[in-house]
Amino acid sequence: xxxxxxxxxxxxxxxxxxxxxxxxxxxxxxxxxxxxxxxxxxxxxxxxxxxxxxxxxxxxxxxxxxxxxxxxxxxxxxxxxxxxxxxxxxxxxxxxxxxxxxxxxxxxxxxxxxxxxxxxxxxxxxxxxxxxxxxxxxxxxxxxxxxxxxxxxxxxxxxxxxxxxxxxxxxxxxxxxxxxxxxxxxxxxxxxxxxxxxxxxxxxxxxxxxxxxxxxxxxxxxxxxxxxxxxxxxxxxxxxxxxxxxxxxxxxxxxxxxxxxxxxxxxxxxxxxxxxxxxxxxxxxxxxxxxxxxxxxxxxxxxxxxxxxxxxxxxxxxxxxxxxxxxxxxxxxxxxxxxxxxxxxxxxxxxxxxxxxxxxxxxxxxxxxxxxxxxxxxxxxxxxxxxxxxxxxxxxxxxxxxxxxxxxxxxxxxxxxxxxxxxxxxxxxxxxxxxxxxxxxxxxxxx
Amino acid sequence: xxxxxxxxxxxxxxxxxxxxxxxxxxxxxxxxxxxxxxxxxxxxxxxxxxxxxxxxxxxxxxxxxxxxxxxxxxxxxxxxxxxxxxxxxxxxxxxxxxxxxxxxxxxxxxxxxxxxxxxxxxxxxxxxxxxxxxxxxxxxxxxxxxxxxxxxxxxxxxxxxxxxxxxxxxxxxxxxxxxxxxxxxxxxxxxxxxxxxxxxxxxxxxxxxxxxxxxxxxxxxxxxxxxxxxxxxxxxxxxxxxxxxxxxxxxxxxxxxxxxxxxxxxxxxxxxxxxxxxxxxxxxxxxxxxxxxxxxxxxxxxxxxxxxxxxxxxxxxxxxxxxxxxxxxxxxxxxxxxxxxxxxxxxxxxxxxxxxxxxxxxxxxxxxxxxxxxxxxxxxxxxxxxxxxxxxxxxxxxxxxxxxxxxxxxxxxxxxxxxxxxxxxxxxxxxxxxxxxxxxxxxxxxxxxxxxxxxxxxxxxxxxxxxxxxxxxxxxxxxxxxxxxx
Numbered sequence: 003x004x005x006x007x008x009x010x011x012x013x014x015x016x017x018x019x020x021x022x023x024x025x026x027x028x029x030x031x032x033x034x035x036x037x038x039x040x041x042x043x044x045x046x047x048x049x050x051x052x053x054x055x056x057x058x059x060x061x062x063x064x065x066x067x068x069x070x071x072x073x074x075x076x077x078x079x080x081x082x083x084x085x086x087x088x089x090x091x092x093x094x095x096x097x098x099x100x101x102x103x104x105x106x107x108x109x110x111x112x113x114x115x116x117x118x119x120x121x122x123x124x125x126x127x128x129x130x131x132x133x134x135x136x137x138x139x140x141x142x143x144x145x146x147x148x149x150x151x152x153x154x155x156x157x158x159x160x161x162x163x164x165x166x167x168x169x170x171x172x173x174x175x176x177x178x179x180x181x182x183x184x185x186x187x188x189x190x191x192x193x194x195x196x197x198x199x200x201x202x203x204x205x206x207x208x209x210x211x212x213x214x215x216x217x218x219x220x221x222x223x224x225x226x227x228x229x230x231x232x233x234x235x236x237x238x239x240x241x242x243x244x245x246x247x248x249x250x251x252x253x254x255x256x257x258x259x260x261x262x263x264x265x266x267x268x269x270x271x272x273x274x275x276x277x278x279x280x281x282x283x284x285x286x287x288x289x290x291x292x293x294x295x296x297x298x299x300x301x302x303x304x305x306x307x308x309x310x311x312x313x314x315x316x317x318x319x320x321x322x323x324x325x326x327x328x329x330x331x332x333x334x335x336x337x338x339x340x341x342x343x344x345x346x347x348x349x350x351x352x353x354x355x356x357x358x359x360x361x362x363x364x365x366x367x368x369x370x371x372x373x374x375x376x377x378x379x380x381x382x383x384x385x386x387x388x389x390x391x392x393x394x395x396x397x398x399x400x401x402x403x404x405x406x407x408x409x410x411x412x413x414x415x416x417x418x419x420x421x422x423x424x425x426x427x428x429x430x431x432x433x434x435x436x437x438x439x440x441x442x443x444x445x446x447x448x449x
Numbered sequence: 450x451x452x453x454x455x456x457x458x459x460x461x462x463x464x465x466x467x468x469x470x471x472x473x474x475x476x477x478x479x480x481x482x483x484x485x486x487x488x489x490x491x492x493x494x495x496x497x498x499x500x501x502x503x504x505x506x507x508x509x510x511x512x513x514x515x516x517x518x519x520x521x522x523x524x525x526x527x528x529x530x531x532x533x534x535x536x537x538x539x540x541x542x543x544x545x546x547x548x549x550x551x552x553x554x555x556x557x558x559x560x561x562x563x564x565x566x567x568x569x570x571x572x573x574x575x576x577x578x579x580x581x582x583x584x585x586x587x588x589x590x591x592x593x594x595x596x597x598x599x600x601x602x603x604x605x606x607x608x609x610x611x612x613x614x615x616x617x618x619x620x621x622x623x624x625x626x627x628x629x630x631x632x633x634x635x636x637x638x639x640x641x642x643x644x645x646x647x648x649x650x651x652x653x654x655x656x657x658x659x660x661x662x663x664x665x666x667x668x669x670x671x672x673x674x675x676x677x678x679x680x681x682x683x684x685x686x687x688x689x690x691x692x693x694x695x696x697x698x699x700x701x702x703x704x705x706x707x708x709x710x711x712x713x714x715x716x717x718x719x720x721x722x723x724x725x726x727x728x729x730x731x732x733x734x735x736x737x738x739x740x741x742x743x744x745x746x747x748x749x750x751x752x753x754x755x756x757x758x759x760x761x762x763x764x765x766x767x768x769x770x771x772x773x774x775x776x777x778x779x780x781x782x783x784x785x786x787x788x789x790x791x792x793x794x795x796x797x798x799x800x801x802x803x804x805x806x807x808x809x810x811x812x813x814x815x816x817x818x819x820x821x822x823x824x825x826x827x828x829x830x831x832x833x834x835x836x837x838x839x840x841x842x843x844x845x846x847x848x849x850x851x852x853x854x855x856x857x858x859x860x861x862x863x864x865x866x867x868x869x870x871x872x873x874x875x876x877x878x879x880x881x882x883x884x885x886x887x888x889x890x891x892x893x894x895x896x897x898x899x900x901x902x903x904x905x906x907x908x909x910x911x912x913x914x915x916x917x918x919x920x921x922x923x924x925x926x927x928x929x930x931x932x933x934x935x
Contacts, residue, residue, distance in 0.1 A: 004796050006532050006724075007803050008881035014803075017810040017882060026802045029809055029826055030704055032673040037709045043702075045571045048793030051536050058540045058787055064560030067548040071557075075550045078774070085468060087501060089542070091508045099517030099533050101525055102730040107853050107913035111515030112729035115508070118457050121930040125495040131929045134730070137586035140774040148630075168774055175748075175770035179597050179632045221488050249480060251490050264774070274561045275551035275775025277586070277732030289927065295730065300923035303908075307454060308915040312923040318589070318626035319864070323635045328626035331587035331720065331735075335728030338508075345457050346504050349496040351468040357480065358473050364483060365475035383484045404554060412552055435474040 004048070068272070070407065072437045074366075076387045076428025077217070077412040078139065078166050079275070080267045082245065082355060083432050085346045088269045092339050102295070102334070106310045107302075112334065113309035116297040119341035126247045126344075127261045128254020129283035133294040135337040136329065139264025140172035142280030143211065143241050145293045145327055146260040147173060149284070150209030150237040151182050152326070153291050158183045158206045160236075162194040162227075164216035167417035169241060173211070182208075192218050192380030192389075196226040207236040209260075214242055214250065218414075218426065219363075219387030220380060221250060228257045237288075244268055244281065244340075246385050248356040253283075260284045269343025270336050279336040290316060293327030295334075358431035359386035362438060366429045369442040376445065379424060387428045389414060389421070392448065396425055399448050406444050452914075453510040458931050460507065461497040467504050514914045515729070516858055522884050524811075526830045526861035526873025527621070527669060529699045529721035531800075534791065537724065537784035546783055551775045555760060561779065562759035566752045568786045569736065575789075575797065576695070576715050577708020578738030582747045583777035588696060590772070591716025591735030592627035592663070597769040598714055598739060598746040599661045599690045600631060605746075605767060611660035611689070617646055619670060619865045624663045624694060633660060640867055644823045645674040648683070655687035665694040666710065667701070669865040669873070670823055671808065671830035681711025690714065690743075695735075698722045699877065700805055700828035703798025713740050723785035734781040748772045803878035804829040807885060811876055814889045818896040822868050829877070835870030836896055842903040845870040848895055850917060853910035855891045 009017070014026070023029060030038070049057065073081040092098065096111060103109030103116075116134045123132035136142035147159045159177060161170055163186055170186070177184040187202055187210075188195045194212055203210065210231040215221050224240070231238040237259040245267045253261040265279030266272065284292055290313060298312035318325040347355060363386045370376050376390040390411075392399055400410035411425035418424075429438065480489065499507070517523075523530035541547075549558055569581040585591040596614065603611045614628040615636045625635045636654045641647040645668065662684045667673045674680065681691045693707040693715035699722045707715045719725045720733035727733070739747060749768045750761035761776065792800060805828050812821065812831040819833040835845050849859035849872075861873040876885055898905050910916060 004792065004799060006534060006792075006879050007796075007799060008879070009803060009807070013882045014806065017806055021809045021813040023809070023826075026806055029802075029805050032675055032826060033701070033705045034675060034678065037678060038705050039577075039703060039709065043794040043797065044574050045794050045797075046790055048796045049790045051791070054536055054540070054787050054790045057790060058564075058783070059543065061560040061564045062543045062545040064563065065545040065549055066553075066557040067545040068550065069544045069548050073550055075552055077552055079551055081550065083470065087467075087505060091505065091512075093538065094509065094512040095519035095533075096512040096515035096517045098726045098728050099519045100515050100729045101523065101528055101530060101727045101858075105516075105849070105853065105859060106918050107850070107910050107915055108514075108516040108858065109729075110914055111511040111513065114456070114511055114514070117929075118931070121458065122496065124930045128492065131927075137590060137732075138774040140771075141586070141590075168771065171771040172773060175597070175772055176630075178770070179600060180630065181632050221484060223485075223488060225487075247490070248494055249489060250484075251488055252492065255490060255492065271547040271780070272550050273547050274549040274558060274779040275777070276773075277734075277778040277780050278774065289929075296927075296929060298923040299928040300919045302915040302918050304916055306915055308918050310918045310920055310923050312920070312927060312929075315924070317622075319622040321626075322622050323625035323629040325622070325626045325629075328589045328593055328623050328630045329587070330589045330623050331727070331731040331733040333586075333728075333732045334730030335726075336732060338729070341457075342504065342508060345497050345499060345507075346467045346501070347496070348466055348468065348498050349494050350466055350498070351470070352494065352496060354470055358470065360480065360483075361473060361478050362475055364478060383488065400554065404557070409550060409553060409557075431470060434471070438475070 071409050072407060073409045074411060074427050074429065074441055075409045077426055078264055079272050080428065080430055081272065081432055082267050082430050084269050087346060088339055088342050091342050092335060097338060098335055103311060106308065110309060113297050115338045115341055117299065117309045119337045120297060122341055122344045123281050123283050126244055127283045128252030129261055130286040131289045132283040133292050133296050135333040136280030136282055136294055137333060138276065138278040138280045139241065139262065140169045142262040142282050143169050144173050144176035146239045146262045146282060147177060147209055149260060149288065149291045150239060153288060154208040156206055156208035158185060159209050159211065160185045160187050160202055160207055161211040162187050163189045164194055164218065165211055165213040165241060166217045192220050192382050193222045194227055199227060199230050203230050203234045203236065205234060207234055209237040209239045211239045214240060215246055215385040218380060218389050219384040220382040221385055224256045245356050248352040259288060265340050268340035270339055277333055277336055279333045279340055291326055294329050294332055355431045359429060362433055363388060363429035366438045370445055373446045386430060387426055389424055389426050392423045392425065394448050395423055402448060403444055408441055408444060456931050457497045457507055460503055461499055463498055465498045465500045467499055467501040521856055522880060522888055523858040524860050524874045524876050525858060526875040527696055529875060529877055531724055531877040532879035533724055533726040534788060537787040540787040541780045541783040559759055562752055564786055565782060566754060566759055568782055571789050572717060572736055573738055575702060576717060576738045577706025578715055579741045580744045580747065581736050581738040583736045583782055584748045584772055585735040585737055586773055586778055587731060587733040588716060588718045588735045589623040589627055591737045592623055593630055594737045594748055594772050595692050595714040595716055596628055596631035596633065598743055601746045601769050602743055603660055610658050613659050615654050615659060615662040619668050619867050620663060620665060621669065621694060621696060644668060644670040644672045645676060646680050648676060651680065651683060655683060657688060659687060659689045661690040661692055663692040663694060665697050667697050667828035670832050671827040672823060673828055677710045696721060697829060700801055702801040703794060704801055713743060719781055719785040724788045725781045725784040732778050732781055734778045750776060800878045807876040807878060807880060811874055811885055811889060815892055818893050830873060830875035832868050833872040834868045836899055838900060840899050840903060843899040843906050845872055847906040847909065851895050851906045851909040854912045857888060
């Protein structure tokens with residue numbers, strides 16, 4: 003017997019009788035015998051709950067998590083505080099066991115939560131409209147590049163080298179197959195080289211992609227980048243850390259046309275890389291080019307306010323190959339998570355998360371530099387991450403840190419060979435002074 | 450409390466808060482001292498100010514306006530809304546899975562890597578493929594990845610002519626959309642009288658410009674295409690590859706495998722066949738499996754076993770590249786892994802058998818009341834074409850809306866497009882005969898109501914928290930966010 007299969011042998015007999023079949027096997031005679039699997043699948047035998055738990059926990063116990071280790075690793079995924087109420091709300095089965103809200107009359111919960119999420123993302127980014135989510139920050143950025151190409155009818159995208167290397171790799175894949183040229187613009191002193199950008203930008207460029215704070219943690223001044231993009235009638239696409247928007251100039255204030263980013267920081271577990279949340283917002287002008295689901299407000303026949311999936315003429319189930327994107331399943335539950343997070347933290351809380359992360363990161367930076375064992379790489383304003391140059395390889399340093407139960411920084415040299423022995427460290431509001439002091443003292447021990 | 454209709458912004462009150470952080474224990478700094486003023490925002494952040502109780506009540510009340518698999522029967526064709534076992538949720542929430550940074554040193558994440566490695570091996574066996582990548586985030590993302598692999602395969606052989614993908618008219622909308630994103634043109638072929646691929650239409654579409662064919666089998670009518678071997682042979686002879694849309698894999702687990710039917714690339718929807726929850730639209734997971742000749746094109750990284758160690762390998766020069774951040778929707782993968790452990794080989798096979806038996810039972814009982822365009826044994830789902838006693842007034846939409854009054858999630862409607870007034874029903878194996886009987890009785894009642902009082906259906910639903918919506922108004926004058934009332 004299988005707990006998830008309720009019908010008994012008696013039920014089976016009754017059903018077979020109704021359909022006038024002698025056996026279940028008879029229902030599979032349309033599968034030609036030469037392609038039938040005439041053996042059992044070579045996988046595990048069925049297991050009880052106790053056995054499943056035991057097996058899975060055997061695996062999980064081989065990991066070392068941030069429950070026991072102190073995390074100073076960031077690089078796009080952040081160990082921010084997650085309020086307890088999130089798991090209680092998101093694990094309400096009416097949310098997590100429902101399908102895409104195609105039947106709005108019985109899906110107002112999901113639809114309203116997405117509507118609120120869209121509002122919150124617009125508020126954070128300063129743009130007009132947001133969609134219901136994309137897979138993650140990288141694919142959201144690739145979709146933004148497609149949008150720019152479609153809107154401008156141009157086939158070149160420029161991306162700054164200060165954008166997360168992983169986003170750039172995903173862009174490379176997507177653009178290559180779609181036949182869009184991807185040009186890399188170099189960096190100077192840790193930020194997008196605007197002189198070089200000016201040389202590269204012309205009337206063939208559909209969009210310019212930059213990141214803020216950039217991969218090195220630096221807050222870039224986007225004034226010139228915005229001018230260059232718009233002087234060439236290209237779109238400005240910004241990838242941003244949503245937490246930073248509580249303090250930093252918003253993409254809306256900067257003049258971005260499309261803003262994307264990784265929403266993992268907004269109450270979503272690090273989960274070894276996923277599922278995360280790609281967010282996307284744009285201007286009213288570009289609204290109908292946006293990929294993904296969008297929820298709109300309307301009324302029902304009684305005049306009652308209600309919410310519904312809208313502007314569906316953009317989507318694959320209506321437009322097929324002419325759709326703005328192929329996306330169908332998205333990350334709705336994580337969008338709801340982000341909405342609950344932003345609601346819980348509220349105006350003051352998000353500012354405090356941003357402020358504490360920033361102040362603690364600066365404390366860590368100053369203390370590490372004080373030891374004179376590490377060099378400052380870029381003398382630029384930064385948010386919650388910063389780079390330091392060591393005299394030892396990053397592996398040696400991180401191994402030592404791990405021995406002391408600390409997860410060290412990201413090895414910048416992996417993606418930027420010109421920066422050898424360079425660590426990218428991250429400090430969030432979760433870190434306390436004693437943990438930072440311990441990091442500093444272990445770093446000082448490095449020979 | 451069904452009447453609750455406030456937005457979170459409408460219950461916000463200045464000074465309320467729902468969070469508590471520890472006091473900042475390093476020296477306070479004025480942000481203006483470390484960041485030039487022109488890099489800081491001048492705008493005030495517009496976020497709600499509410500208490501913790503407010504947040505809990507608000508979202509709990511919202512959830513009450515939703516309908517999930519745990520609420521009741523969800524016979525949504527093509528979506529495989531089977532029960533989502535709770536043990537899987539528990540396993541996915543183990544802190545030493547959830548609290549792992551993806552860039553942690555490999556030696557600290559061996560458990561996660563091993564789980565992924567083992568899951569990909571199991572999925573390869575179930576689908577009959579040689580290797581599986583767990584990277585894609587959803588079914589459509591799997592399609593895109595698979596099509597990129599097909600393109601890379603041809604181009605690596607120096608064949609740049611193959612710019613077309615064949616898609617049957619019964620296919621999911623994502624098929625042509627994914628092909629377009631992967632840079633292909635689409636050739637649509639028609640279905641034959643049995644709902645399968647029309648071989649003549651296929652033959653005449655094949656050429657040295659065709660990169661491949663995308664197929665769902667059983668197809669979106671729930672019918673197994675008996676010509677599948679001939680179809681794949683024809684495509685292979687013309688130099689193309691055959692892609693399997695795994696949306697309907699729940700019909701054949703342990704009975705037949707795409708890999709044995711001649712498919713070269715498949716994607717599987719873990720949020721359908723492997724019981725992971727749909728989350729109101731996602732996150733899902735769409736692993737892609739390939740045959741031997743295509744392994745080297747899979748997206749990076751690949752999880753490999755090096756002695757006793759598991760590693761993430763990026764050194765794959767022919768790979769299509771990276772298709773998303775990191776390695777896959779890990780939390781979803783844990784759920785699917787637990788599900789396969791629970792079910793085992795015999796359980797998965799039984800699941801498919803019962804999914805098929807349940808569908809045939811419902812088909813057989815409903816065909817006297819609803820038009821059944823393809824009257825033959827179906828697999829895990831079947832498609833009706835509206836009321837049998839055709840009504841000029843009552844539409845498939847009206848029937849769906851009336852079902853809401855009876856407390857059911859309606860079937861998929863108006864898909865596939867090749868059946869007029871389509872009602873696509875997929876009960877799944879996790880429903881009992883009693884549940885199906887009760888639904889069938891309601892469907893029969895509705896068919897009678899349609900004859901006696903069509904207006905009753907035209908105005909349905911009556912018992913839901915909101916009634917039929919003005920969708921035209923939503924699209925014409927889009928209101929896509931809350932703006933403060935003045």
